[in-house]
Amino acid sequence: MANKETIKLESLSEMNIYQLGSLRQQLEQEIEILGRSVEQLITLQNRFKQSEICIFKQSQTEENSEILVPLTSSLYVQGTIKDKKKFLIDIGTGYYVEKELEGALDYFSRKIKFLAAEIEKLTKLTQAKINFRDSVLEEFQFKTQQQVASN
Amino acid sequence: MASSAATRELQRDLENKANDLSKLQKDISKNHQIRKKYTIQLGENELVLKELDLLNEDANVYKLIGPVLVKQDMAEARANVKKRIEYISAELKRLDSTLQDLEEKQNSKKETIMKLQQKIQSLQAGKGKA
Numbered sequence: 001m002a003n004k005e006t007i008k009l010e011s012l013s014e015m016n017i018y019q020l021g022s023l024r025q026q027l028e029q030e031i032e033i034l035g036r037s038v039e040q041l042i043t044l045q046n047r048f049k050q051s052e053i054c055i056f057k058q059s060q061t062e063e064n065s066e067i068l069v070p071l072t073s074s075l076y077v078q079g080t081i082k083d084k085k086k087f088l089i090d091i092g093t094g095y096y097v098e099k100e101l102e103g104a105l106d107y108f109s110r111k112i113k114f115l116a117a118e119i120e121k122l123t124k125l126t127q128a129k130i131n132f133r134d135s136v137l138e139e140f141q142f143k144t145q146q147q148v149a150s151n
Numbered sequence: 152m153a154s155s156a157a158t159r160e161l162q163r164d165l166e167n168k169a170n171d172l173s174k175l176q177k178d179i180s181k182n183h184q185i186r187k188k189y190t191i192q193l194g195e196n197e198l199v200l201k202e203l204d205l206l207n208e209d210a211n212v213y214k215l216i217g218p219v220l221v222k223q224d225m226a227e228a229r230a231n232v233k234k235r236i237e238y239i240s241a242e243l244k245r246l247d248s249t250l251q252d253l254e255e256k257q258n259s260k261k262e263t264i265m266k267l268q269q270k271i272q273s274l275q276a277g278k279g280k281a
Contacts, residue, residue: 088213088220091202092195093235095228096220098211107202 012139017147020140027133034126038119045115052108059084059101158274165267172260175253182250186243193239200232 015023063084068076087104088096099107203212203225212228213220 092199094215095199096213097206
């Protein structure tokens with residue numbers, strides 16, 4: 001990827017205004033998509049963080065304490081905590097796994113780390129694209145000015 | 152007069168080819184969509200398998216079937232996910248080869264269209280001179 005971009009960087013001066021324009025447009029689109037992906041990942045990461053906090057709080061409650069379980073947003077039924085150390089986690093594609101407190105916390109911290117690594121990768125890629133777009137833009141403006149001057 | 156009839160003939164041909172090309176392009180974009188769906192599923196299944204492999208043999212695994220959670224055998228669950236990964240990978244490979252096929256077709260269509268356009272242009276230029 002980086003290799004391809006450096007080649008492109010050198011050949012920028014050989015491109016005409018139209019090519020530069022379309023390249024810039026393409027880059028803008030890619031940057032937008034990447035930005036949206038990062039946003040989605042951050043939202044997901046926050047959900048995992050919330051679940052982690054929930055589990056931790058749950059483990060701090062007294063056993064046999066009463067709770068109200070929401071059936072709908074306005075209807076609750078009474079329940080009691082029977083086992084505060086066992087959790088059922090949705091690991092995707094319809095599979096659920098029973099885990100102890102430590103295992104559950106470990107699951108979420110692993111997921112959060114995994115997402116953090118992905119977010120960093122994408123952010124770096126986005127930054128590289130933005131830099132490349134800026135140099136394309138510069139070349140574009142330079143060429144436009146040249147054309148105006150020659151007219 | 153003969154040349155204008157020929158031109159019309161060529162233009163009709165060109166239209167047909169252009170229609171074929173747009174159909175091909177539609178197929179290609181459909182292929183891309185399906186591939187995106189499968190790639191996402193593949194990623195999810197791989198994550199699930201990784202998670203299942205981390206578990207102890209005696210861990211409780213459930214599968215959501217409709218609104219109920221059904222307890223599953225660990226080995227069975229793993230085999231299931233593996234089978235799904237295999238299936239999706241095979242499907243992705245199949246999509247790859249169709250895509251390649253479609254792209255080749257698209258390129259040859261583009262070429263024939265270009266040739267037709269050139270022919271029409273040269274015919275029209277000849278008419279203009281005459």
